Amino acid sequence: MPADPAGPGPHVLILGGTTEARRLAEALAAAPDSPRVTTSLAGRVAAPVLPPGETRIGGFGGADGLAAWITAHGVTHLVDATHPFAERMSFNAAGAAARSGVPLLALRRPGWSPGPGDDWHFADSLAQAAALLPALGSRAFLTTGRMGLNTFAHLTEPWFLVRSVDPPAGPVPPRLEVLLARGPFTLADERDLLARHRIDLLVTKDSGGSATAPKLAAAREAGVPVLVVRRPPVPEGVAQTPSVDGVLDWLSA
Numbered sequence: 530m531p532a533d534p535a536g537p538g539p540h541v542l543i544l545g546g547t548t549e550a551r552r553l554a555e556a557l558a559a560a561p562d563s564p565r566v567t568t569s570l571a572g573r574v575a576a577p578v579l580p581p582g583e584t585r586i587g588g589f590g591g592a593d594g595l596a597a598w599i600t601a602h603g604v605t606h607l608v609d610a611t612h613p614f615a616e617r618m619s620f621n622a623a624g625a626a627a628r629s630g631v632p633l634l635a636l637r638r639p640g641w642s643p644g645p646g647d648d649w650h651f652a653d654s655l656a657q658a659a660a661l662l663p664a665l666g667s668r669a670f671l672t673t674g675r676m677g678l679n680t681f682a683h684l685t686e687p688w689f690l691v692r693s694v695d696p697p698a699g700p701v702p703p704r705l706e707v708l709l710a711r712g713p714f715t716l717a718d719e720r721d722l723l724a725r726h727r728i729d730l731l732v733t734k735d736s737g738g739s740a741t742a743p744k745l746a747a748a749r750e751a752g753v754p755v756l757v758v759r760r761p762p763v764p765e766g767v768a769q770t771p772s773v774d775g776v777l778d779w780l781s782a
């Protein structure tokens with residue numbers, strides 16, 4: 530997709546906050562005829578790892594705000610590379626694409642599925658996970674993200690371990706230990722963590738991808754059950770690809 534020297538040229542807006550979004554920005558920056566690329570981050574992480582290209586941080590003000598930004602900045606292609614659980618932003622992207630007439634592609638990594646030796650239980654939401662988990666374990670490694678910790682704040686059982694880049698803000702469960710760390714974490718790291726903290730339940734969103742999958746392998750090895758929160762619905766009619774290459778093909782079509 531070469532930039533047109535006579536015209537404004539292509540401008541790709543990546544809605545980011547994921548490893549895939551950063552990889553896409555890196556791939557586009559390295560392309561011989563790289564287009565203008567802006568990655569948008571919500572601003573949840575205090576010191577994010579910034580991708581190459583332009584970046585902007587903070588909300589747009591809903592689908593209308595995003596549509597206005599797209600028009601004002603001459604965006605020609607919109608890529609929703611947000612996390613599979615960033616439900617509101619994905620619906621905003623669909624709404625903004627429809628309003629502005631700019632084509633949209635969702636970069637969505639496939640979900641996980643259980644294999645032999647896995648003991649998986651499922652919840653349809655964080656609230657349902659909070660209702661189910663006290664019966665499943667007494668020392669839970671809660672990896673559903675620090676933003677949703679308030680959903681578990683009323684639980685005096687089990688004891689929780691949380692690992693995050695920034696400390697949690699807002700209400701948290703009373704029996705909670707926080708480990709400040711930034712991934713990726715290897716299988717050896719996860720094995721060690723489960724053993725050191727005597728974890729008997731892993732709680733996770735079905736985020737998919739390889740970056741956070743070693744915790745699932747470590748749980749399988751240790752015979753630790755896993756409570757998996759299923760993905761929220763995706764906007765109807767939005768084209769999707771599971772890979773960065775799929776986005777590159779779409780952009781060059």
Ligand code: NAP
Nearest residue numbers: 545546569570571588589590591611612614615616617618
């Ligand atoms: P969300 O609930 O879908 O979005 C809430 C609001 O945050 C949106 O309405 C939007 O505000 C703003 N926002 C979200 N993503 C944005 C982006 N990339 N650029 C600019 N504004 C954004 O999102 P969330 O679940 O809080 O996730 C926030 C960010 O963290 C996303 O970028 C996501 O990729 C990343 N993330 C989320 C999870 C997760 O489990 N949810 C995990 C890892 C990373 P306005 O309406 O004002 O535009």
